[in-house]
Amino acid sequence: MTTPLLPVAEAYARLLALAAPAAIERVALQDAAGRWAAEDIIARRTQPETDLSAMDGYAIRHADLPGPWRVVGESAAGHPHDTKIETGQAVRIFTGAALPPGTDTVMVQEEARRDGDMLYLDGEGPGHRGRNVRPRGLDFSQGDRLIAAGERLSPARLALAAVGGHGDLPVRRPARVAIAATGDELVPPGSELRPGQLPESNGTMLAALIADLPCDVIDLGILPDSSADLERAFGGVDADILVTTGGASVGDHDLVRPALEACGANIDFWRIALRPGKPMMAGTMRDTVVLGLPGNPVSAFVTATLFLRPLIAAIGGANDTTPRTTVATLGEDLPANGERTDYMRAARIDGAVHAAAIQDSSMQRTLARADCLIVRAPHDPPRAKGDSVEILPLA
Ligand SMILES: Nc1nc2c(c(=O)[nH]1)N[C@H]1C(S)=C(S)[C@@H](COP(=O)(O)OP(=O)(O)OC[C@H]3O[C@@H](n4cnc5c(N)ncnc54)[C@H](O)[C@@H]3O)O[C@H]1N2
Numbered sequence: 600m601t602t603p604l605l606p607v608a609e610a611y612a613r614l615l616a617l618a619a620p621a622a623i624e625r626v627a628l629q630d631a632a633g634r635w636a637a638e639d640i641i642a643r644r645t646q647p648e649t650d651l652s653a654m655d656g657y658a659i660r661h662a663d664l665p666g667p668w669r670v671v672g673e674s675a676a677g678h679p680h681d682t683k684i685e686t687g688q689a690v691r692i693f694t695g696a697a698l699p700p701g702t703d704t705v706m707v708q709e710e711a712r713r714d715g716d717m718l719y720l721d722g723e724g725p726g727h728r729g730r731n732v733r734p735r736g737l738d739f740s741q742g743d744r745l746i747a748a749g750e751r752l753s754p755a756r757l758a759l760a761a762v763g764g765h766g767d768l769p770v771r772r773p774a775r776v777a778i779a780a781t782g783d784e785l786v787p788p789g790s791e792l793r794p795g796q797l798p799e800s801n802g803t804m805l806a807a808l809i810a811d812l813p814c815d816v817i818d819l820g821i822l823p824d825s826s827a828d829l830e831r832a833f834g835g836v837d838a839d840i841l842v843t844t845g846g847a848s849v850g851d852h853d854l855v856r857p858a859l860e861a862c863g864a865n866i867d868f869w870r871i872a873l874r875p876g877k878p879m880m881a882g883t884m885r886d887t888v889v890l891g892l893p894g895n896p897v898s899a900f901v902t903a904t905l906f907l908r909p910l911i912a913a914i915g916g917a918n919d920t921t922p923r924t925t926v927a928t929l930g931e932d933l934p935a936n937g938e939r940t941d942y943m944r945a946a947r948i949d950g951a952v953h954a955a956a957i958q959d960s961s962m963q964r965t966l967a968r969a970d971c972l973i974v975r976a977p978h979d980p981p982r983a984k985g986d987s988v989e990i991l992p993l994a
């Protein structure tokens with residue numbers, strides 16, 4: 600008996616519907632890097648707050664051109680010249696300094712000649728009133744929305760918040776992600792191996808795959824294929840997300856789902872029209888979203904890329920969690936696709952994308968050589984070399 604496979608887009612929507620954004624906290628700007636704004640960030644000041652010089656030179660009244668002028672003072676950043684300037688007067692000025700009252704234009708020093716206090720035009724001069732001046736509010740005005748709720752706090756946006764008058768920002772508490780590997784064959788990486796044992800690698804991969812996202816990883820280590828052990832471990836989980844790998848399929852040792860259910864989990868869906876990654880399951884256990892990834896390393900990688908990363912972003916308050924695909928030119932023919940959306944390990948070489956010859960979901964060297972996944976919709980017809988195909992670039 601087989602359950603129908605859930606389309607990838609439907610699985611994605613159903614998974615995100617299980618997640619609630621984490622609580623809001625205020626953190627210092629430097630601690631907000633890479634997180635998502637929990638509210639609109641509004642400018643508390645106008646930038647620049649006054650007309651500023653964009654160049655080193657002389658602040659003048661444009662109507663006084665072509666001069667000459669008497670230099671009556673100096674304006675530097677942080678040291679404005681506050682006295683009003685009259686006809687025929689100029690002020691020495693530097694980049695970023697406030698324009699003295701009465702002036703409206705900056706003449707660059709390369710076009711000026713000084714003789715004591717006297718200043719003469721020595722070139723074409725500023726072509727129009729306001730030349731080389733950054734007017735008040737050029738960048739933004741007090742009350743403007745600088746960052747929308749849900750936008751990622753990139754370095755440029757953090758700097759924008761700083762110049763907008765903010766010292767801290769509202770963000771969501773990072774998701775706590777518990778990761779458990781399951782399987783009697785698994786031993787920690789680097790261990791001496793007895794026959795039948797395998798170095799555990801999914802845990803390392805998953806933690807690294809989400810390392811650039813705001814989240815705290817709780818490593819539950821390797822759990823044996825024993826219902827009692829699994830239930831003990833799952834029952835004690837205090838996290839926003841519980842990720843398991845392995846034991847997700849239909850074999851006699853695939854005990855993850857029954858153990859989760861014994862701990863009160865509600866499995867929302869299981870088995871997706873996805874290759875690799877078909878046996879992924881998702882549900883909730885108390886306040887925890889449970890994501891049961893397949894054990895095959897490539898399947899775990901693909902499902903974590905498509906589902907775990909967006910889930911962490913959704914809990915973190917992101918307004919856009921969709922993995923970004925692009926297009927590439929196919930380097931060789933591909934046969935028709937079957938009923939599952941296929942994510943083929945591939946590499947871009949000299950402008951064309953080449954799928955690995957063998958797409959077995961256990962092959963980690965193939966995965967490590969890939970720099971993208973070719974995305975093929977269910978029943979995609981045969982594709983020819985030179986065709987445009989959708990790809991998901993890998994970090
Ligand atoms: N009769 C069927 N058999 C299988 C089906 C099916 O529909 N019917 N689905 C296949 C597909 S597709 C996948 S994917 C796998 C997934 O199975 P499990 O999630 O139960 O994974 P395991 O059996 O536990 O392990 C699979 C494979 O991966 C290795 N593994 C597991 N965990 C790790 C880890 N943490 N680090 C490294 N390697 C790991 C494990 O040793 C196995 O070799 O099921 C198919 N079978």
Ligand code: MOO
Nearest residue numbers: 875876877898960
């Ligand atoms: O879906 Mo499995 O992940 O095809 O190998």
